[in-house]
Amino acid sequence: MSNTRSHIWFVSPAVLLMFLILILPVFVAGTFSFTDYNLGSPDFKWVGWKNYESLGKFSSYKKMFTASLTYVVIVVPVSVLLGLGSAMLISSLRFGGELYKTVFFLPVMATLLAMAYAWEFTLDPVIGVINKFLDDGCSVGWFYKLFTGSWLGFNPTESWYGELCNDRMPNWLGNKKYALGSISFIGIWQAFGFNMVLYLAGLTSVPRDLYAAAEMDGANSPWEKFKLVTWPMLGPTHVFVVTITSIRSFQVFDTVEALTRGGPSKSTYMMVYAMFEKGVKQNLVGMGSALTIVFLGFVLILTLTQVYFINRKVHYS
Amino acid sequence: MKQLTNLGSEAGKHIILIIGAIVVILPFYLMLSFSFKSPAEIQSISGGFFGAQEMMIDRKCLKTESEGLMRSKEECSMLPIVYNYKAAFEEAPLLRYLLNGVIVTLSIFAIQVIIALPCAYALAKLNFWGRDVVFGLVIFCLLIPVHAIALPLYLMLAKFGLTNTFAALIIPWTISVFGIFLMRQFFKTVPDDLINAARMDGMSEFSIVWKVMLPTAIPALLAFAIFSVVAHWNDYYWPRIVITGDQDLMTPPLGLRMFKSDMDGNEYGPMMAAATVIVAPLVVAFLLAQRRFIEGITLTGMKSR
Structure with a gap:
């Protein structure tokens, strides 16, 4: 090992930038969250905890927490399970697996904002193919029966699809009842291919002979083998996939800003968008900073939970 | 049966x-x-x-x-x-947006490497006082999500009058703690003998980094390049904050948004043509080098930002 002083030249630019770009801003946000500062005005007042209190007081922030949590609670489990499911299907295929893998990974690569607009036009009430497809389905006997549940003996006009057939197909992004669901759907569409790839990597590390061993113990059905071997052996992958998907879902911004701007009636008003709207657009820096600190708290909790689980060595081998 | x-x-x-x-x-x-x-x-x-x-x-x-x-x-x-x-190319400065995208993503990657590589080398192969502290700092910074520091960073840049400049698009990304972490892990696996031999030949530490370590790190660097370029070509959040109005500075996603808000009535065709042009480079590159892309994005996807 050398005893030159060159390390100073190697390390100091990085350390300086870490302090300036990553650590200092956290303190800046922390400080401003106790003020009524806004960009352009010469001075500001200290307002104590007022900004944080507003977070609990005003209904728009309550809606924000509800929307963010609902989004995470929908997107995380669905995209994780879809990732796992498609990984298991693909890895058990005899041919064609690579092709599906490529297709499912496309949304991870593609510019989300551009794809958000493509989805907007797909879901459009006038020119969208989804509603046209559903509309056409109303007059196709078996399709109508299948989706109204009338083949099970339900009254078709009382079902969700039956009512839509009699009325009109929903405005997916413009109706408060469907907007959050539609944004979540796009989130799932975008995220699950990433999870699939991680699960595919996880699956290759499950030792083959464990399945033979499980068979000897009497686990014959695929479900039992899955429960006994696959699921527990994927322990570390689960922890990683769930945390990373949760953190990313908390950060959802592009689709909200481009398609709904938090509406209709704040049903898709999510945290990072709220931060942007308050702090940047409306120049309410104090409020935006308070949101920033709360957001940071959420993400830190998620990350530390992950570290805790990984240190507990979540495998059962 | x-x-x-x-x-x-x-x-x-x-x-x-x-x-x-x-x-x-x-x-x-x-x-x-x-x-x-x-x-x-x-x-x-x-x-x-x-x-x-x-x-x-x-x-x-x-x-x-x-x-x-x-x-x-x-x-x-x-x-x-x-x-x-x-219409996509004529009604909006689409070429300009694409060029901006190339300038921004490549500058970010180049600066990230210039800053991260020497630091990673020092952390992996040099003995000095405070090394563990610096490495601890890197790990700590990995925890900070970039969405959380966007607002204060924007305020700091605004104070220096730097909003609506290329600098604003690039500066926040010059430090990649993940890049340092990744390259350090990689450099750990490079044998000390190689470095000692280079020192015997009279090479300076500086040229060891760029002439010995850099060539050995090409595979890891390529994965990092894919990760970095994909992330910043597609990024919409940060450009949306620091670029307001000046079309000459807009990156592709921001330009697309501009196009949409200027769109009159039913210009869906031109709009989707512009979207296709913006999405195409990465998708085509991905289809040509799938394995590398999937590796790059998932391996380095350990980073949460």
């Missing part, structure tokens, strides 16, 4: 995966299809994937003059596909 059920289950799996693939492909299909079709076909949801490609008349073209004469209908009629892509 067993073979038959095996065949059946293989077919069943394909059916499920094909349905999934259709849903995944749908917006890509629609984006391409819209970029080919005429406004009338888009409005009436007809014309299949490629549209009938009947000649159409560009109304904006009719209103412009050439050499003092109004243009004739013949001069202004064209195929819908030509109309859409022509």
Whole structure:
């Protein structure tokens, strides 16, 4: 090992930038969250905890927490399970697996904002193919029966699809009842291919002979083998996939800003968008900073939970 | 009998995966299809994937003059596909956006490497006082999500009058703690003998970093490059905050948004043509080098930002 002083030249630019770009801003946000500062005005007042209190007081922030949590609670489990499911299907295929893998990974690569607009036009009430497809389905006997549940003996006009057939197909992004669901759907569409790839990597590390061993113990059905071997052996992958998907879902911004701007009636008003709207657009820096600190708290909790689980060595081998 | 059920289950799996693939492909299909079709076909949801490609008349073209004469209908009629892509490049400075995207992503990557590589080398191969502290700092910074520091960073840049500049698009990304972490892990595996031999030859530490370590790190660096370029080409959040109004500085996603808000009535075709042009480079690169891309994005996806 050398005893030159060159390390100073190697390390100091990085350390300086870490302090300036990553650590200092956290303190800046922390400080401003106790003020009524806004960009352009010469001075500001200290307002104590007022900004944080507003977070609990005003209904728009309550809606924000509800929307963010609902989004995470929908997107995380669905995209994780879809990732796992498609990984298991693909890895058990005899041919064609690579092709599906490529297709499912496309949304991870593609510019989300551009794809958000493509989805907007797909879901459009006038020119969208989804509603046209559903509309056409109303007059196709078996399709109508299948989706109204009338083949099970339900009254078709009382079902969700039956009512839509009699009325009109929903405005997916413009109706408060469907907007959050539609944004979540796009989130799932975008995220699950990433999870699939991680699960595919996880699956290759499950030792083959464990399945033979499980068979000897009497686990014959695929479900039992899955429960006994696959699921527990994927322990570390689960922890990683769930945390990373949760953190990313908390950060959802592009689709909200481009398609709904938090509406209709704040049903898709999510945290990072709220931060942007308050702090940047409306120049309410104090409020935006308070949101920033709360957001940071959420993400830190998620990350530390992950570290805790990984240190507990979540495998059962 | 067993073979038959095996065949059946293989077919069943394909059916499920094909349905999934259709849903995944749908917006890509629609984006391409819209970029080919005429406004009338888009409005009436007809014309299949490629549209009938009947000649159409560009109304904006009719209103412009050439050499003092109004243009004739013949001069202004064209195929819908030509109309859409022509409008995408002419009505918005799409080329400018693409160029900005290239400048920003490449500058970010280059600076990240210049800052991270020497630091990673020092952390992996040099003994100095405070090394563990610096490495601890790197790990700590990995925890900070970039969405959380965007607002204060924006305020700091605004204080120095740097919003609406290329610098604002690049500065926040110059330090990649993940890059340092990744490269340090990689450099740990490089044998000390290689470095000692270089020192014997009289190489300075500086040239060891760039002439010995850099070439050994090409695979790791390539994965990091893919990760970095994909992330910043696609990024919309940060450009949206620091660039307000100045079209000459807009990156592709921001430009697309601008295009959409300026769009009158039913210019879905040109809009989707622009989207296709923006999405295409990465998707084509991905299709050509899938394994590398998947590696780059998932391996380095350990980073949460």
